[in-house]
Amino acid sequence: MAGKNKRKEIALERIYRLFELAEAEFEKHPERSKRYVELARKLGTRNRATIPTELKKRFCKKCGAFLVKGKNSEWKEAGELVEIKCRKCGYCFKKSLKQEKKKKK
């Protein structure tokens, strides 16, 4: 089957787009943001595309909420790691800060 990578690429693009939408809707419609995160995660699973680390910092794996730093999540940075806590369900997770910097323009 051809175009397996292409499919993954398209899925990734859509995942990024969904997270952009989630961000845009967050202030007024947090429940919509949550829905976008859900869609993005499903897209990833269906197309075997891994959600990029930088985006993994933007949602809670446990309750699925879209997380905004200082709004519904707490960020504690320690060296190259950041500990993110979801204020909705209290779930805590750690991510590397290194990869995020690499991705930024």
Ligand SMILES: [Zn+2]
């Ligand atoms: Zn949560």
